[in-house]
Amino acid sequence: MADSAPTQPKPSSSVKLVLLGEAAVGKSSLVMRFVNNDFQENKEPTIGAAFLTQKCNLPTRTIKFEIWDTAGQERFASLAPMYYRNAQAALVVYDITKPSSLTKAQHWVAELQRQASPGIVIALVGNKADLASAGGADSSDDADAAPAAEGETNEEEEGTDARRVATRTAKSYADEESLLFFETSAKTGQNVAEVFTAIANAIPETSLKGPRGVGGSTNLNRQEDARVNLAGTGMSMPDKGCAC
Amino acid sequence: MDTLDNSEWDVVIVGTGLRQSLLALALSRSDKKILHIDENDYYGGAEAAFSLQEAEEWAKSVDESSTAAAFFNTSVTKPDLSPDSSTPQLSPSRKYSLALSPQLVYARSALIQSLISSKVYRQLEFLAVGSWWVYTTSSGNQALREPISIHQTDSIRGSLLKVPSGREDVFQDQVLDFKSKRALMKFLRFISDYEEQPQEWKKYEYEPFTTFLIERFKVPEVLHAPLLALTLTSASSDQVSTMTALPRIARHLRSIGVFGSGFGSVIPRWGGMAEIAQVGCRACAVGGGVYVLGKGIAGEGKYSEFDGKLRLKDGENITTKWCVRDHAPSGIPAASDNRSVTIVSSDLAPLFPSLGEEAPIPACAIINFPSGSIPVEGWDQERAVPSVQIAIHSSDTGECPPGQSILYGYVALSGAQGSQLLKKAVESLLASVDITPAPTILWSLQYEQRCIPVNGSGSLHMTWGEGMLTFKQSQFDLAFDDRILDEVKEIWQKIMGEDAGDFLVFEDREPDIDDDD
Numbered sequence: 001m002a003d004s005a006p007t008q009p010k011p012s013s014s015v016k017l018v019l020l021g022e023a024a025v026g027k028s029s030l031v032m033r034f035v036n037n038d039f040q041e042n043k044e045p046t047i048g049a050a051f052l053t054q055k056c057n058l059p060t061r062t063i064k065f066e067i068w069d070t071a072g073q074e075r076f077a078s079l080a081p082m083y084y085r086n087a088q089a090a091l092v093v094y095d096i097t098k099p100s101s102l103t104k105a106q107h108w109v110a111e112l113q114r115q116a117s118p119g120i121v122i123a124l125v126g127n128k129a130d131l132a133s134a135g136g137a138d139s140s141d142d143a144d145a146a147p148a149a150e151g152e153t154n155e156e157e158e159g160t161d162a163r164r165v166a167t168r169t170a171k172s173y174a175d176e177e178s179l180l181f182f183e184t185s186a187k188t189g190q191n192v193a194e195v196f197t198a199i200a201n202a203i204p205e206t207s208l209k210g211p212r213g214v215g216g217s218t219n220l221n222r223q224e225d226a227r228v229n230l231a232g233t234g235m236s237m238p239d240k241g242c243a244c
Numbered sequence: 245m246d247t248l249d250n251s252e253w254d255v256v257i258v259g260t261g262l263r264q265s266l267l268a269l270a271l272s273r274s275d276k277k278i279l280h281i282d283e284n285d286y287y288g289g290a291e292a293a294f295s296l297q298e299a300e301e302w303a304k305s306v307d308e309s310s311t312a313a314a315f316f317n318t319s320v321t322k323p324d325l326s327p328d329s330s331t332p333q334l335s336p337s338r339k340y341s342l343a344l345s346p347q348l349v350y351a352r353s354a355l356i357q358s359l360i361s362s363k364v365y366r367q368l369e370f371l372a373v374g375s376w377w378v379y380t381t382s383s384g385n386q387a388l389r390e391p392i393s394i395h396q397t398d399s400i401r402g403s404l405l406k407v408p409s410g411r412e413d414v415f416q417d418q419v420l421d422f423k424s425k426r427a428l429m430k431f432l433r434f435i436s437d438y439e440e441q442p443q444e445w446k447k448y449e450y451e452p453f454t455t456f457l458i459e460r461f462k463v464p465e466v467l468h469a470p471l472l473a474l475t476l477t478s479a480s481s482d483q484v485s486t487m488t489a490l491p492r493i494a495r496h497l498r499s500i501g502v503f504g505s506g507f508g509s510v511i512p513r514w515g516g517m518a519e520i521a522q523v524g525c526r527a528c529a530v531g532g533g534v535y536v537l538g539k540g541i542a543g544e545g546k547y548s549e550f551d552g553k554l555r556l557k558d559g560e561n562i563t564t565k566w567c568v569r570d571h572a573p574s575g576i577p578a579a580s581d582n583r584s585v586t587i588v589s590s591d592l593a594p595l596f597p598s599l600g601e602e603a604p605i606p607a608c609a610i611i612n613f614p615s616g617s618i619p620v621e622g623w624d625q626e627r628a629v630p631s632v633q634i635a636i637h638s639s640d641t642g643e644c645p646p647g648q649s650i651l652y653g654y655v656a657l658s659g660a661q662g663s664q665l666l667k668k669a670v671e672s673l674l675a676s677v678d679i680t681p682a683p684t685i686l687w688s689l690q691y692e693q694r695c696i697p698v699n700g701s702g703s704l705h706m707t708w709g710e711g712m713l714t715f716k717q718s719q720f721d722l723a724f725d726d727r728i729l730d731e732v733k734e735i736w737q738k739i740m741g742e743d744a745g746d747f748l749v750f751e752d753r754e755p756d757i758d759d760d761d
Contacts, residue, residue, distance in 0.1 A: 009428070017644075020513075050367065050526065050527065050530050071529035072534065072535070073525075073526070073529045073535045074530075074613040075246070075535075075538040076535060077537070078535040078536055080287045080525060080526060081287075081522065082514070082522040082526065083515075083526070085514065105266060158623050174729060225604060225605045226371050226372070226607050226640040227369055227371065227505065227604060228370040228371060228372050228604050229503065229504075230356060230359070230360060230365050230370055230503065230510075231360065231365065234542040
C-alpha cells in the first residue's frame, strides 16, 4: 500500500497560543526548545520577538502555532487585553522547585477564564523537571512526597532533589479546572513536544480556520469578509498617489 | 526586580494613551532603557476601551473637581429593562469593548503607513467604514437620494439620506438634476487638486465653505449638507471655513478605493484606538521596555524644575534622562465637547449597505446631523446650532455582541445643551431607521471631554527643563489627525538625537510569518 492515492495536503490551521506564568519559570525556554530544539542555560529575560511560530503535525491536520510571549509584561501584572484576544490555547507555566509559582499559575488560569475566549485550551506545565531527582519524581506520586512539596522551608533529605511541588498537587488542581497537565524540562527536552501535541489535539476542529487568521470565535466567515487587508495593493507603494 | 526604587532609565513615558504608545513603538528598537507607566490600571488613557463594568467604574472615577481633567460630567443611563425574555437585554459586561476614541483612520493617513512600515499592523485588524448618511427633517431637502424612510410629519422623525461615495455614485444618481450634477462634478474635479489652484479658493479661505460652494461652483443648497458631512467637523455650518473644509473633503475623496472599492477609511477592531495603543506598548515590551500599570508620578506641579529625578506615587525614586508625559496643566479653562456611547438593541442593518461584491462588509457608518436639523431648546446664540456626528459600530468590531450596535456621538457643544442635543440625535436616528422590532437603547454613557482648539498657538510640545517633554492635549476628532504622528516624531527625534534613523520603519522580527504552505 504505497502512496498510490493522490495525497491531498493536510488542512493547516493557525492557532494563537499565549504563554503565562511567573517570571523565570522557563516560559521562553520551553518555546525555544519546542521551536528550535535549543536551550540556553542562563537566558536573559525575554527580548526580541512578538511571537514565534512552529508547526505541529497531527495525523489528519497540521497546526501552526503562533506562540506569543509575555514580553515581560507579566512582571508588574501589566498584560494588555490584546494579549489574550483570540488566543485558542494557553501554556501556564510554573517551576516545580518553587511552590509560589504554582500559586501564581493558578492566578493566571483564573485570569484566562475571565479574559480569554470561552473555548480556550489551557495546559498547566510544571517546568524544570530535570531539577527533581529521578527518585523524587517517582515518589512525588506517593503520599509521602506531598508534605515536602507544600512548604519551601522543609528540609530536603535527598540532597539533589529540588522539587517542591508534588506532581499530585498540581495534577489534582489541573483535573479540577479541566486543564491539560505535564511536567517538562526545557533543559533536557523532556515532554516539551508532548505538551504542544496534546494542545494541538485538544483544540476542537470547529474552532480552526485557515493559516494566518485569528480565529477562535464564531462566525468566522463573516469576520474574514469584514477584514480590510492593509498590506494589499494599495499601501505597498508608500508614496504612490498622494497629491499632497 | 519587583521594585522600581532607585532604578535608572533612559526614557520614562507617563501614560499609555495613543501618543505615548506610538512613541513607545517608535522607541521599541532603540536600545534605550524604557520605563512605561500609567497611573490607571488599564491601557489607553483617553483612548482606552472598556467592558460595561469598566466603563461604569471609569465614569464614577472621573475627577469632577479638577479643571485640568480631560473628562467630566459623566453619567451612565440604564433604561429599566423588563426582565421579560421577549425584550432585548444587555449581554454580560465582557461582551463589550466600548471605545473612548472610536476614531476612523483614512487610508491615506500617515498612521496607516507607520503601522505597516513598523510591521505592527500584523497584530491589528481593520474594518471598513461604509456609508455616510445625512439626517434631514425638512421638506425642502427631498432632492437627495435613497431615503431609507420618511416620516415628514413627526418632528423627531426624519430621514437618512446616503451621501454619494464618489464620482460614480454621482453619475448614477437618479434624483439629482443635470445642473446640480454638473456643479457637483465640477467641484469634485476641482478638489482633486485644489492645492494647485489657489486662485480658485484663496479669497474664500476664511469665508464659510457654503458661500464658496454657492459663489464659485453654484452647488445647490441641497448638496451642502452631504459635502459638510464629509468634513467630519462638528462646527455649525456657518462656522466651517473653506480653509477647513477643503483639505478634509480632499482627504476623504483621495482615500476612497485605496484598500478596496467603495470606502476610504477604516477602524481598528476591538475598541478603536485602544487597540493600536496596546499594540504599540507590546512592541516596546518586546524590545525590552518595562511596563507598569497602576503607577503614577507624584508631585504633579513639578513640570518646570525637572532634574532627572522622579518620584512615583508609591514612593519609589527613579532617575531618567528623559521623561515624556501629557500636557502640562495650564490653568486656562478649556472648551469642551459632549460625547456619548449608546448600546442599541439592533444591528441597524439598513445603515450598512454592501459596498460591492469585492469589498469588505462595512463595520462602521457615519451619520451627520446638520446644523439646525435638531432643535435645541433656548438656543439664543447668533451662530447656528453645531452639527452632530454619530459613528455606528457594528458587532463585527467586537465592541458589542451580534444583534446589537454601538452609537458613538459627538458634538462640539458643552454643557446641558450639548448633552441634550446628543440625546435627541440618538433618538432621532433610531426613530428614522425602518427596522422591526424597533431598536431600543440598552445602555448609554454621556460625558464631556476638554480640549484645546486645534488651531491653538504654541509649538506641538514644550520643554520644561532639560529632559522633560510633554504632549499637547488635543481636541477629539472623529478621524485620526496626522498631526499626532508629527508630534510623536518630534519627541522621538529629540530623544534619539543623531541616531534617529527612519521614523517607525522596522524589519519583521518574525522570520517566517508569510510561510504559508
